[in-house]
Amino acid sequence: MDDGKPTGPKAKWWSRPAPGRAPEQEPVRWDEAGAAGTAEVPPRPEASGAHVPSVPPQERPRPLHEPDAYGTPPYGGPGPWAPAPPVQPPTPAHGVFLPPSADHPQDDPYRVPEAGDPYRVPEAGDPYRVPEAGDPYRVPEAGDPYRVPEAGAPFGAPGSGHGSAPGAPGGPGLPPAAQWRQYDPWGAPGQQPFTEHGEAPRPRRRVGIVSALLFALLTGVVGGAVGANVERNNGFTDVELPQAGPDRGDRAPDSVAGIAASALPSVVTLHVSGADEQGTGTGFVLDRQGHILTNNHVVQPAGASGEISVTFSGGETARAKIVGKDSGYDLAVVKVSGVSGLKPLPLGNSDNVRVGDPVVAIGAPFDLSNTVTSGIISAKERPITAGGEKGDGSDVSYVDALQTDAPINPGNSGGPLVDSKARVIGINSAIRAADTGGTAEGGQAGSIGLGFAIPINQGKRVAEELINTGKAAHPVIGVSLDMEYTGDGARVGKKAADGSPSVVPGGGADKAGIRSGDVITEVDGQRVHGGQELIVKIRAHRPGDRLELTVVRGGRERTVTLTLGSANGT
Numbered sequence: 143m144d145d146g147k148p149t150g151p152k153a154k155w156w157s158r159p160a161p162g163r164a165p166e167q168e169p170v171r172w173d174e175a176g177a178a179g180t181a182e183v184p185p186r187p188e189a190s191g192a193h194v195p196s197v198p199p200q201e202r203p204r205p206l207h208e209p210d211a212y213g214t215p216p217y218g219g220p221g222p223w224a225p226a227p228p229v230q231p232p233t234p235a236h237g238v239f240l241p242p243s244a245d246h247p248q249d250d251p252y253r254v255p256e257a258g259d260p261y262r263v264p265e266a267g268d269p270y271r272v273p274e275a276g277d278p279y280r281v282p283e284a285g286d287p288y289r290v291p292e293a294g295a296p297f298g299a300p301g302s303g304h305g306s307a308p309g310a311p312g313g314p315g316l317p318p319a320a321q322w323r324q325y326d327p328w329g330a331p332g333q334q335p336f337t338e339h340g341e342a343p344r345p346r347r348r349v350g351i352v353s354a355l356l357f358a359l360l361t362g363v364v365g366g367a368v369g370a371n372v373e374r375n376n377g378f379t380d381v382e383l384p385q386a387g388p389d390r391g392d393r394a395p396d397s398v399a400g401i402a403a404s405a406l407p408s409v410v411t412l413h414v415s416g417a418d419e420q421g422t423g424t425g426f427v428l429d430r431q432g433h434i435l436t437n438n439h440v441v442q443p444a445g446a447s448g449e450i451s452v453t454f455s456g457g458e459t460a461r462a463k464i465v466g467k468d469s470g471y472d473l474a475v476v477k478v479s480g481v482s483g484l485k486p487l488p489l490g491n492s493d494n495v496r497v498g499d500p501v502v503a504i505g506a507p508f509d510l511s512n513t514v515t516s517g518i519i520s521a522k523e524r525p526i527t528a529g530g531e532k533g534d535g536s537d538v539s540y541v542d543a544l545q546t547d548a549p550i551n552p553g554n555s556g557g558p559l560v561d562s563k564a565r566v567i568g569i570n571s572a573i574r575a576a577d578t579g580g581t582a583e584g585g586q587a588g589s590i591g592l593g594f595a596i597p598i599n600q601g602k603r604v605a606e607e608l609i610n611t612g613k614a615a616h617p618v619i620g621v622s623l624d625m626e627y628t629g630d631g632a633r634v635g636k637k638a639a640d641g642s643p644s645v646v647p648g649g650g651a652d653k654a655g656i657r658s659g660d661v662i663t664e665v666d667g668q669r670v671h672g673g674q675e676l677i678v679k680i681r682a683h684r685p686g687d688r689l690e691l692t693v694v695r696g697g698r699e700r701t702v703t704l705t706l707g708s709a710n711g712t
Contacts, residue, residue: 396562401502402514404564406455408487409557410434411506412462412476414441416448424505424557425452425476426487426566428605432478435605436556437571438467438539439529441474452478455512466608470616470681472528472539472571473601475608487558490565492597495519495544503548503570503593505557517548517591523668525678526594528572540674542682543594544568550593559595568595600682617685617706620649621656623673631663631694632676650704656693663699664692680706 393399408427412434414420423440427433434452441464444450450462460478467474499519507513524545529537546559550570559568574592607614622644624635634651635644636658644658645651656662663670665679666689683689685708692701 395564398502398514398516401560401562401564402504405487405502405504405558405560406512406514407485409455409504409512411453411509411511412436412440412556413451413453414444414448416443416445418445419443422506422509422553423555424553424570426556426558427484428475428609429486430484432462432481432484433465433605433609434462434476434478435569435601436474436476437569438469438472438474440556441467441476450476452476453511454481466612466614468604468608468614469529469537470539471596471600471604471614472541473569473596473604473608473614475605487560488563488565489598489602490561490563490567492544492567492599495522495561495567497521500562501546501548501567502560502564503546503550503554503557504560505550505554505570507549507551507553509553513554515549517546517593519544520547520592521545523682524594525675526572527674527678539571540678540681541571541594541596542600542678543571544597546593546595547591548593549589549591551589554593566598568598569601570595597682603684613710615685615708615710617680617683617687618649618709619656619680619689619691619704620646620651620707623676625673627661627673629661630671631661632670632673633661634658650707654691654702654704656691656702656704657695659695661694662691663694666690 393403395401395404405426410425410427412423412425414423421440421443423436425434425436425440428435441450444464450464451459452462453459458481460481462476462478465475465477497519500516501519502514502516504512504514522544524543526541526543528539528541544559544567546568548559550573554570555572557570558566559570561567570593572594573589574594576588576590604614622635622638624633627633634656637644645656662676665676668679670676670679680689683706685706687706688703689706690701690703692699694700
């Protein structure tokens with residue numbers, strides 16, 4: 143319902159309402175003399191039989207405080223400042239005006255107070271009272287922003303209070319700071335405000351921001367350190383890595399580990415020192431009497447008065463002496479005394495070896511004792527020669543070797559090459575060196591997968607001869623070869639080195655009908671391409687063995703059979 147609802151503009155929130163409804167006052171215009179003109183009253187409906195007397199116009203009330211020309215509301219509220227809007231009388235629905243009741247004439251907003259009317263003269267403190275003549279509030283001061291401009295004064299001119307703020311440049315009033323200090327919209331004039339507007343705020347927020355930033359930085363550093371520690375240690379507990387438990391240590395006998403476990407107790411390391419040189423090599427135990435087989439070039443530095451020290455796999459050491467040696471086979475036997483518990487290494491049969499068979503080499507490369515390497519047999523009956531430092535050929539060894547790719551290095555010389563049953567099938571003796579292109583015996587060249595071992599069948603025969611007689615017999619056919627011949631095969635020379643006939647009278651070749659200038663191309667059906675190969679093939683046999691040779695003479699080829707003779711080695 144619309145009854146009783148005001149339809150005019152709402153009063154501003156900062157206006158102070160009077161205890162009762164104040165009559166609506168129209169703006170009063172002041173003339174030059176300061177007297178008020180006649181106020182125009184809007185027409186209203188006439189009440190039945192009522193006479194409205196006329197009253198002189200009332201002066202406009204003056205506020206208790208100095209207004210703010212900048213329109214600043216109290217405590218930061220919205221502005222601008224302005225007099226309270228006129229109060230409209232209530233209207234019923236459809237806009238029909240209802241005349242005031244005769245019993246309550248004070249409710250009439252258009253009523254003019256009469257003489258003696260209690261509403262005619264308000265109290266001095268009433269902000270809505272109309273100033274009378276002589277009233278101190280009747281004539282506003284020159285700086286009053288609410289004073290009505292005088293006649294002839296332009297609107298908004300200085301002193302009118304409508305064009306400039308008090309204290310502003312060009313305007314009247316106090317300076318801005320003093321003006322604001324006296325401002326209190328709800329208090330008495332002269333009361334100090336809570337704050338002085340226009341002063342710079344104290345930097346309290348800045349201190350709080352700095353403290354918050356420092357706290358965040360400290361928190362980040364501590365948190366990062368804790369996180370890094372947790373990530374590094376996989377949590378706050380000690381790290382325990384999984385690990386397999388202990389086993390019995392059993393390995394298959396034919397595995398590398400099983401072979402090494404069986405053979406290592408029989409392998410020794412030799413340290414040889416002489417008057418001019420020293421060296422290191424390997425050997426293995428032949429019997430319980432203390433005989434050890436090794437290479438001749440390993441014990442060569444000892445000479446006639448040098449020392450040989452033997453170190454067993456368990457660390458025990460003993461002195462040894464040379465029993466016998468042979469440079470042509472590059473083999474030597476030494477013997478230790480006063481050592482018990484020796485374990486001889488079983489000997490195999492090199493004739494049973496096939497290319498591709500697995501092998502294990504054991505030795506002390508670069509004095510690293512008990513080193514185990516593995517590989518296969520790469521080739522058989524590979525003719526190699528080694529030595530020859532003397533220049534007369536007396537120290538050259540001729541070997542019909544087993545070739546292996548098991549790594550063999552300086553220090554492995556004299557060590558065993560064993561098969562899958564830990565039986566010796568060869569004696570490691572030489573390697574093909576990458577830097578020189580030749581074989582190395584105790585040099586510093588490393589392995590390139592080309593190692594050579596003396597077949598154990600030959601080593602067994604030579605070792606037995608050295609132990610029994612101190613010397614090894616070399617099988618011979620009784621001829622002197624022309625080592626300068628470059629053709630295919632081995633040619634018999636014209637004369638021996640000492641000027642004697644090249645074919646030894648009464649020897650095996652002489653009995654077989656071989657003559658000077660004949661070319662031998664095969665031995666027992668195997669092709670030979672030079673004099674060294676022929677010697678290697680003959681050395682692989684024992685004296686007294688019968689050989690079948692293919693001989694070419696005058697372009698014609700024939701086969702002869704002979705019996706090997708014997709010659710003492712050195």
